Amino acid sequence: MDVFTNWNLIRASGFLAYFLLTLSIMAGGMQKLSDFQNHKPLLMELHKISGWTGVLTVVFHGTLLLVDKYVPYNIVELLIPFAAENEPFHSGIGTLSFYLFLIVMATSDFFMKKLGFQLWKKLHFLVFPAWVFMTLHGIFIGTDSGQVWAIFIYCASIVLITALLVMRILEGKVKAVNSHKAS
Numbered sequence: 432m433d434v435f436t437n438w439n440l441i442r443a444s445g446f447l448a449y450f451l452l453t454l455s456i457m458a459g460g461m462q463k464l465s466d467f468q469n470h471k472p473l474l475m476e477l478h479k480i481s482g483w484t485g486v487l488t489v490v491f492h493g494t495l496l497l498v499d500k501y502v503p504y505n506i507v508e509l510l511i512p513f514a515a516e517n518e519p520f521h522s523g524i525g526t527l528s529f530y531l532f533l534i535v536m537a538t539s540d541f542f543m544k545k546l547g548f549q550l551w552k553k554l555h556f557l558v559f560p561a562w563v564f565m566t567l568h569g570i571f572i573g574t575d576s577g578q579v580w581a582i583f584i585y586c587a588s589i590v591l592i593t594a595l596l597v598m599r600i601l602e603g604k605v606k607a608v609n610s611h612k613a614s
Contacts, residue, residue, distance in 0.1 A: 437499055442575060444492040446584065449569055451485030452532060453588045456558055460595045464602060479540070486536055489529050518572045525568035531561030562592065 433439075455478050461467045462474035496504040504522075508515035512530075513523030535558050543551045566585060575581040 437495055438501065441492060441495045441499060442573070444488050444495060445569060445573060446575075446581075448485050448488040448492055449565060449584070449588070451481045451488060452562065452565060453592065455479075455482035455485055456562055456592060457595055459558075460599055463599060482532075482536055483540075486529075486532055489532070493529070521568055521572040524564040525572065528561045528564035528568060531557045531564070535561065559596075 458474045458478035458481060462471045462478065467474060493504075493509050496502075496509060497506065502517050504515060504517070508517075508522065509526065512526040513519050515522035535555055538546060538551060538554050546554070566589065570576050570585055573581065576585070
C-alpha cells in the first residue's frame with residue numbers, strides 16, 4: 432500500500448491543519464491565564480507558528496483537492512463558499528473557516544497597529560467561529576470521522592477548547608470581582 436497517495440495526503444493534511452489550528456488557539460488562550468504567565472513568550476511563539484503552519488497546511492489540503500481524481504474540486508469550488516458540487520454546505524464551511532483564520536492571521540501579523548487594539552481584538556475572536564466551522568467541516572465531510580481515533584481527536588479538541596474558554600471566562604470574572612472589591 433502506498434502511503435503517499437493523494438487521498439492519504441488530503442486526509443492527513445486535513446487532520447494536521449485541524450491539530451495545528453487547535454494548538455494555536457489553545458496556546459493563545461493559555462497565555463492569558465495567570466497560571467501560564469511565566470510561559471507567555473513560549474506560548475506566543477507556539478501560537479504564531481502553529482497558526483501560520485496550520486493555515487499553510489489548509490492551503491496544501493486545498494491544493495491536493497484540485498488534483499484529486501476521485502472527488503475533484505475546481506478552483507471556484509475551493510474559493511467560493513458553498514459552490515462545490517460535492518457536499519456544498521460542508522465544503523463551504525471549510526472554505527469560510529479558512530478565510531476567517533486567514534483574516535485573523537493577517538490582521539495579527541500585518542495590520543494590528545493600523546487597526547488599533549479594540550478592532551484587532553474583535554477580529555481576533557473570529558478564530559472561534561472559524562474553529563467551529565473547521566470542526567464541523569471535518570466531522571461531516573471527513574471520510575475518517577467514524578473511526579475511533581478521529582472521534583477521539585474531535586472530542587478531545589472540543590473538550591479542551593471549551594475548558595480553556597470556561598477557564599478564561601471564570602478567571603476574568605474573578606479578576607473583575609477582586610478589582611471591584613479593591614476599589
